[in-house]
Amino acid sequence: MASYAARRILHALLVLWAAFTATFLLLYALPGDAALNKAGVGSDGSVLDPAQLAQIRTQLGLDQPLPLQYGKALLGALHGDFGTSVQTGNSAAAMYVEAIPETLKLAGAALVLAMILGIAWALLASYTRVPLLRQALVALPAAGVSVPTFWIGLVLIQFVSFKWQLLPAIGNEGIESLVMPAVVLSIPSAAMSAQILLRSLESTLNAPYIEAARARGASRARVLLRHALQNSIIPVITALAMTTGHLIGGSVVMETVFSRSGVGAVTVRAVNYQDTPVVLVAVVFAAATFVTINFLVDILYPVIDPRIRVRASRRFRLLPARTAT
């Protein structure tokens, strides 16, 4: 167990390092002076003269050879220093970290909603026996992953906020402002977990022990909830852990639609200003969140399902489900 965990941690660190390196090379090596050009254009649109440009270049360390820049950046990143933001001149990491709580609220609420909605939906579809109704219940999650979330968000704003005036359309104020973005953000993840749980339930319900339970006189509801669900839930948990990335990606879109503050808004602004240090933080942070959650889930499998030996737990790592943002 300990050696397994150690290997997983090592692998996670390797992935993080590779994500940092790839993004660094992409942002600093490929575009040449793109970031600097942007920085060189004053707020009034005037272009700095070459001497000033060279001065900024020296200031940012861009005149040094790439390996040296990379070494410094990596060393800094290990200390939590990702350089200074081109927009504000403040620490890029601090700028990003400040925005985390708002996004954590949004993504956390969406994750809980996705879990509840997805599981409830799959159970309902599995329990329903009226053919047409069942078909509809089974088919809808497939549609749920195909609808653009930014569009659903805007349509919801029109009805819920403007027409019925139930919830605020924009902003971060209070719990009311969290409802719509969290619901919309949860839709793709919920739809996906419903699909996966349905498929998983289908195979579990064919197992002999289910028949045995039915023969002993257990009701359909009891068989579903007490016997089948627990044995079918692992793929759902794997899938939900995999959707962490979609929640981070989706919150970028949701924060734009609902004009919320948070890391998504910070990321979009950073891309707009070609603020490479902040973009770098965003990528590394997203990767760190993803590997941490997947590591925790991996460790948790034996707790959820005692039949799983640690060695076997990799078997349950499905291909990541892909949903849209």
Next chain:
Amino acid sequence: MSTATAAGTRPADTARFAWLWTILRQPGLILSWAVLVAVLLAAAVPSLFTDADPLRATGPRLTAPNAQHLFGTDNLGRDVFSRVVHGTSASVQAVAVAVLLGLLIGSLMGLLAGYFGRWVDDILMRVVDVLLAVPALLISLAFITALGFGTVNIAIAVGIGNVAAFARVMRAEVLRIRGMAYIEATTFAGIGRLRLLTRHVLPNAAGPVLVLATLELGLALLSISALSFLGFGAPPPAPEWGSLVAGGRDYLSAAWWMASLPGAVIAVTVLSANRIARSINRQQYVSV
């Protein structure tokens, strides 16, 4: 879904019309094809659908949808329907570029990893691990930061975000094929590696990868329109599906049609593409 087997259970004498039966049993599929054909037509010949100028005012500002302006007009008096129709080609081309790029790079990685194994596999699969660990949207945003804005750059950025899925499916297929007897026979026949890969491994591994490509079409359109919605697509006057929705965002209370109708077009197109992909996918399930 379960209705798919209906055609197979028909008596033999109607087998000639089995395809017709299949079609009649699935009105949703027909509708999906109709939508897809219409979208492709609009991309190729926009004038088939509208003769209103997408870039110039053709009516009063913010008119609600009516017979003359199907989707109403925007804040500058431009016909929204015409802007959607003329935006189709940019969006469709971006999807094609994104899926093709993901398909080519991902397949090549999967092919090399699966065929050569050992350290080649190790390195390429670690790359895939990294691509999977970073959300596709953030990979795209990083590429857009590096490449700059624009429809083509969005397409490239989305394509790179898709590479991992293709690489994994291709690798799994190649691993399956590599163990087969005919590959051994080909090797013994003295055929070179390149020829073996391109003539014997690739054609047999291509099926599931192409199915995945059809599934990716809808997802790519979603990602591309999301990035365009965020404002990283073509600059303002040019119409693009995602940016049209973004443009309507400022007029949500005054003109519901500006954001809702272009968004509905995106939703219907993605739904249709996914419906068709699933019907193709039915025999050959690929876990995405």
